[in-house]
Amino acid sequence: MRSMRLAALTALLALGVTACGGTTKSDVTSATPQAPASSAAAKADPNAPLKPGIKLAFLPKQINNPYETIVDKAGIEAAQEFQGEAKEVGPSDASASSQISYINTLTQQGHDAILIAANDANAVCGPLQQARAKGIKIVSYDSDAAPECRDIFINQASSEEVGRSQVQLLAEMVGHKGEIAILSATANATNQNTWIEFMKDELTKPEYKDMKLVKVAYGDDDDQKSFTETQGLLQAYPDLKGIISPTTVGVSAAARYISGSKYKGEVVLTGLGTPNQMRQFVKDSTVEKFALWNPKDLGYLASYAAAALVSGQITGAEGETFKAGKLGERTIGADGEIILGPPFTFDKTNIDEFDF
Amino acid sequence: MGRVLRWDVLVGALLVAVFAGGSLATPGFATVSNLSFALGDLGEIALIALAMTLLVVAAEVDLSVASVLGLSSALVGALWDAGLAIETIVPLVVLVGAACGLVNGLLVTRLGLPSLAVTIGTLALYRGLAYVVLGDKAVAQFPPQYTALAVDDVPGTFVPYPVALFVLLAVITGVALHATGFGRSLYAIGAQEQAAFFAGIRVKRIKLLLFVLSGTVAAFAGVVFTLRYGSARADNGLGIELAVIAAVLLGGVDFDGGKGTLGGVIAGVLLIGLLRNLLMLNDVSTEIQSVVTGLLLIVSVLTPRLLALVRSRRPVLKGSS
Numbered sequence: 001m002r003s004m005r006l007a008a009l010t011a012l013l014a015l016g017v018t019a020c021g022g023t024t025k026s027d028v029t030s031a032t033p034q035a036p037a038s039s040a041a042a043k044a045d046p047n048a049p050l051k052p053g054i055k056l057a058f059l060p061k062q063i064n065n066p067y068e069t070i071v072d073k074a075g076i077e078a079a080q081e082f083q084g085e086a087k088e089v090g091p092s093d094a095s096a097s098s099q100i101s102y103i104n105t106l107t108q109q110g111h112d113a114i115l116i117a118a119n120d121a122n123a124v125c126g127p128l129q130q131a132r133a134k135g136i137k138i139v140s141y142d143s144d145a146a147p148e149c150r151d152i153f154i155n156q157a158s159s160e161e162v163g164r165s166q167v168q169l170l171a172e173m174v175g176h177k178g179e180i181a182i183l184s185a186t187a188n189a190t191n192q193n194t195w196i197e198f199m200k201d202e203l204t205k206p207e208y209k210d211m212k213l214v215k216v217a218y219g220d221d222d223d224q225k226s227f228t229e230t231q232g233l234l235q236a237y238p239d240l241k242g243i244i245s246p247t248t249v250g251v252s253a254a255a256r257y258i259s260g261s262k263y264k265g266e267v268v269l270t271g272l273g274t275p276n277q278m279r280q281f282v283k284d285s286t287v288e289k290f291a292l293w294n295p296k297d298l299g300y301l302a303s304y305a306a307a308a309l310v311s312g313q314i315t316g317a318e319g320e321t322f323k324a325g326k327l328g329e330r331t332i333g334a335d336g337e338i339i340l341g342p343p344f345t346f347d348k349t350n351i352d353e354f355d356f
Numbered sequence: 357m358g359r360v361l362r363w364d365v366l367v368g369a370l371l372v373a374v375f376a377g378g379s380l381a382t383p384g385f386a387t388v389s390n391l392s393f394a395l396g397d398l399g400e401i402a403l404i405a406l407a408m409t410l411l412v413v414a415a416e417v418d419l420s421v422a423s424v425l426g427l428s429s430a431l432v433g434a435l436w437d438a439g440l441a442i443e444t445i446v447p448l449v450v451l452v453g454a455a456c457g458l459v460n461g462l463l464v465t466r467l468g469l470p471s472l473a474v475t476i477g478t479l480a481l482y483r484g485l486a487y488v489v490l491g492d493k494a495v496a497q498f499p500p501q502y503t504a505l506a507v508d509d510v511p512g513t514f515v516p517y518p519v520a521l522f523v524l525l526a527v528i529t530g531v532a533l534h535a536t537g538f539g540r541s542l543y544a545i546g547a548q549e550q551a552a553f554f555a556g557i558r559v560k561r562i563k564l565l566l567f568v569l570s571g572t573v574a575a576f577a578g579v580v581f582t583l584r585y586g587s588a589r590a591d592n593g594l595g596i597e598l599a600v601i602a603a604v605l606l607g608g609v610d611f612d613g614g615k616g617t618l619g620g621v622i623a624g625v626l627l628i629g630l631l632r633n634l635l636m637l638n639d640v641s642t643e644i645q646s647v648v649t650g651l652l653l654i655v656s657v658l659t660p661r662l663l664a665l666v667r668s669r670r671p672v673l674k675g676s677s
Contacts, residue, residue, distance in 0.1 A: 022440075022441025022442060022443035022444055023441055023442045023443065023499045023501075023502070024436075024439050024440065024441045024442070025436055025437065025439055025497065026439065027499065028497050028498070028499050028500075063641070063642065087639070089636075089639060089641075090642070091642055092642040092643065092646075093594075095591060095594060096494070096585065096587055096589055096591070096592070097581075097585055097592065097593075100397070100585065101393075101397055101632075101633070101636060102636065104390065104393040104394075104397075105633070105636040105637055107389075108384035108385075108387065108389070108390045108637060109384055109637065110384070120494055120585075120587050120589070121496075122494065122496035122497075122585075122586050122587045123494075123496075123585040123586060123587035125586060126503070126507060126585075126586060127393075130389070186492050187491060187492030187493065188492050188493055188494045188589075218492065220492075
């Protein structure tokens, strides 16, 4: 009884507060967006030499993730080319909050730049701003942080190009006909969602009028869950002709399920995968073609971009250029983005040339 | 002799040693910004540990706290998205937390189920509800004046506001536990529940109250967590119940109930937090950090028992304890 009275009282109090007006979402969103914190006063000097002894730190989504390890290792090796020091630290789980303490630690340790693959674009924002207040440059790669919280984002491929090319790749293999599905990572993964938007847009074009997207499933970048989601998709949609899985975990789990099922040879699977994970499925003809960018080049470019920022060659403004070692000259695009290049398609004829 | 060998005093001494060692040997450790961050990072765990201490002293446990935190965070996100004012959301969400605690408490006291089993069940249940509420979405864009309240320091100190609130609540909890009849009744329940019952203590009523308190605090911690990270998600605080219980045990509270001090628990929370911060500043990998925390925990559970064993083998000296 007493607790019920208490509940009623609190509810009343709450209502009272609302009646007096409170802070709602519209109050916040209507406020003018703040200008990017990057120091507008700083001038880029494209001819400035790369400073020796630059200290870089890679903060991946999680450590011991094979893909992130390849990216970061290439970045650390690139740092040696310009006499810099680099290291990789990170949490063992890819949750939003676990990167935060690492950002604080790296800030205290006084690095010149932090390179981060953000688990949550907004959760990392506050600590990154604190790091920038101490003069540390922030380069996001693989998965972006909110743009006002970093200097530059190294985009592995133009999101539009990834999204559209995945649909083109699949359409070509299913003959532009039939039901298709998407197996994504988590429902809030920034990069996957952008790609899916472009896939949907590509599908509205007339040449895909006989193709129908029936479902977007989420395997949460978890091997087991992706495996069962694939199974679920194929049972729920018996007429399914193709699956796109734009995540390395998802596409390999889906391939593993299909290769051992009656759907092998019936359902076309493509997506974004690594050659080592996909080799056996390409060889046993479960998968004909899949795509990805070169993760080594991603880490390499991120490292050089960070060094260029620290040395003052660039400030992160659109149109600035810098030399990224063996990758040649690169230009910063809109919103401080640098695009690595078009996605690369792997198939039986070329997969053995790659080892990652 | 007995006084010096008390475990909570040892933990306090260890804490001082870690702090002194860190300040001397690790640059960047004893700075205002780092300590402020390290303390702020402990805020939610510390808050929940207060209520957990009372429960464990009374020989109960609440493993669902992190899930209540996640549910609270998810609700904050969903209601904020729906256009409710934050000033309305916070009391509502805290009320939901109290209800979660009430469910735990009723299952334990009315049906006589073990709290370990009940709260393992609600751990899954409440986390599941969190996903029902918000799915895999993340809600951001909270009002800056409130997110600042969860991050900023009290002016002129390196103590973030949530930690200042913790200090206030810790004083209240400490007084309640160690200087009132209510506090003594918790020790009585934890030491010998039946004896406590026959001594006239309203055992079930008190336990129910403790569970409601635990749920309420966990939900409030969920609000702090959400504002501190500026991101409401159903998976927020995943697994921190273990950090809370580790801190409580490390602080010398007996898992069988009836023993322990709040001071020990606070030292335990700080020790785990500062040690982790120190290890990270020295580039010790996550795996080794887990190994260190795990070993510390085992030592903390083992040592008091060993000491008790040593003492019981010794001839009893009256008045020496």
